[in-house]
Amino acid sequence: MKPFAYSRATDRANAAEAVANNATFIAGGTNLLDLMKLEVMTPDKLVDINRLDLSEITETDDGGLRIGALVTNSDCAADQRVRRDYPVLSRAILAGASGQLRNKATTGGNLCQRTRCYYFYDTAMPCNKREPGSGCQALAGFNRIHAILGASDACIATYPGDMAVAMTALDARVEIQDVDGDIRQVPIQDFHLLPGDRPERDNILQAGDLITAVILPRPAEGKQIYRKVRDRASYAFALCSVAAIVKMDGETIAAAALAFGGLAHKPWRDEAVEALLIGEKPSAELFGKAADRLLAEAQGYGSNDFKIPLTRRVLISVLQEATKTRAAA
Template structure:
């Protein structure tokens, strides 16, 4: 690692002020992604501000009947919370599908949402990567693209977002609460949290410099059947080729998708609300709506039929049939 200084913040205000005061400073909580990137010299912050003692570690009910999840709630705690398992089962299942038990014990809610891509070219510092070194080029384009994006990509980046939690949060219409160095607070719909790659793929979110996620809020429970399906190259500790957070409700003897969000397809959790309105449609028709505008390569075109198969399996599981 390169040398850096360290500071332990005692409040949200102190944390955001400390990061704003030092160019290149970063917040650190669980550190399950940041520390690995620092060891590889992909992230080289001059100053780390530890936010573990600023009190954002509670899950509380909201006046609207939902839940407010503190940014520092650990993944294990969130997945096992009785209120989450009862009203937001898709979120609990998505979290358990990710990483390992040891990492989930350490990783935080905000950190999970903000983890960086697992694109192998991003991690290989000898090769160009616009996320790591803006303007240097994208080695994935024209390279090995089996696990790369087929939706939402650009001529400058085709990386996917790795979070399972974010896919479920997108299906649930989560809202992200933040604090800014200027003392302002704001709420960002999770649909607006992730920035499309465009020609600035190193700007992965719409957070402002020094802005800190303080909580994630969920609306009142949707009800229905909650399913999280994840297709990956090995049974555990692997990122999704295609994943789906799926909430369905019975309508006229059939299961109708209420909410669907997909992982492994784009720079962010991918949700097409028009596809959710196709009540009673076949999985192929729903998949076609989800995949509108897809631009696969020869190596990742398998994701197109895989989306349909994941949808078929999800509908069958919701119906109580063998998936």
């Protein structure tokens, strides 16, 4: 591991100023330390933010929740308000990593975790995300866990998290403080970026930006489901995951929010799929059309071709459960 300097931030302004001057934040460190050990990331200085006042979950004036950036994944998933009103979020968090890692991992850090692409982690291999312009070995290599939506010739990596997928379905907002102390809120759907021709950028954060909280709107009505398909039952990243919130009005679908993990460089949400479902009576034909719309531009790269039919089956199964139908796919 490359030598580095270490300091503890005394307040938010101090932390933001340090990072604006080429330092790197560390909180739980569950992803960053692995990357440093492999010299995928080699920061000159780490700024520990664990002493900042960002570790509480509080209620907002409009009936939602404000989850501080330093709230651990375990505490968030176990919070009674989250379990009662946002069960899709609690289930998504509990589907990720191990209990020990969830005890350390933080809300803000979870949003910023980096891809688990094999070639990104192997510094002997070309990787545009790690070294822009070097090429993407995954395109013609082993790409079983890689993207089928929103990829580019520069990168086909996927965002690996579960928490952000649920937060995307919940229409959460990310609260960010910049180096000047100004605070803005960004819809989580806009926080992560597709690779395009700049795959080295994972999200919209600029130098000096500090995630301070995630804001959840008031609870949505309807059935909430988180379904994760992976190679083993624990400690594995999603090949495909679905966060769904579906409200029925009699025999028709009154509202639907769907977000997908394991398919793209960011949690994937296609509002056209949701619009197709709303106002319709659940049926095999309807669910098939929804899957067709979602996967209309999907592209496999060899080892991950199976993700296309897998995603179709998972979406249909989730919609069946959410609408309490047994429509054959």
